[in-house]
Amino acid sequence: MAPTWEEVPAVIRDQFGSVPEQQNELIKIFNPERNGERRSIDFIFAYDQDGDSAYVTFRVSRDTVSAMVRSNTLALHHKLWMISATIALSLSLIIWLLLSRISRPISRLVVWTRSLTPQRLKSQPPDFSYPELNQLAQLIRNSLSSVQESLDREHLFLRHTSHELRTPIAVIRNNVELLQKLQARDEHQSEHQKQVIERIDRAPVSR
Incomplete structure (x- = not known):
């Protein structure tokens, strides 16, 4: 001026x-x-x-225009860098929020799976927010329920078998004791008969 x-x-x-x-x-x-x-x-x-x-x-x-262009270019570059950094931070935050939102139901599913007991298998799985996780929880429950039912049937069979065999085993034990007493009186009993009586005597014990 x-x-x-x-x-x-x-x-x-x-x-x-x-x-x-x-x-x-x-x-x-x-x-x-x-x-x-x-x-x-x-x-x-x-x-x-x-x-x-x-x-x-x-x-x-031309000189002043070049200086203006350089100045505008630097200013534009700075603005682009700021915009890129802002977009990158925003995307990182969005991705972190999405992963956090997804990981929480998965963690709940893992904790629920580890805490399953025969009693808890009788109740329905909780809601894990996503249909896929709910389906996976239902599959886990169904699989473990099938295994538990097989174990229950096996335990029931063993209990019944043990109860049914208790009387025959007692009878065998008593008769073995009687044979052993008769064996002690019979001096002419063969070695083969002794081995048979010993095998019968050992059999209930091994059961």
């Missing part, structure tokens, strides 16, 4: 030649390339300042 016409740069004054008559109006002059000087555009704006004319001037050339 120049408060007087004399303080306006000489190159600008040479281009305009005289004091602009219009005030509060932007005037420009295009300067073609000549005498080794590059093309440029000169701007001058005259306005009233306390009753006197003041002037604002500016020259646009």
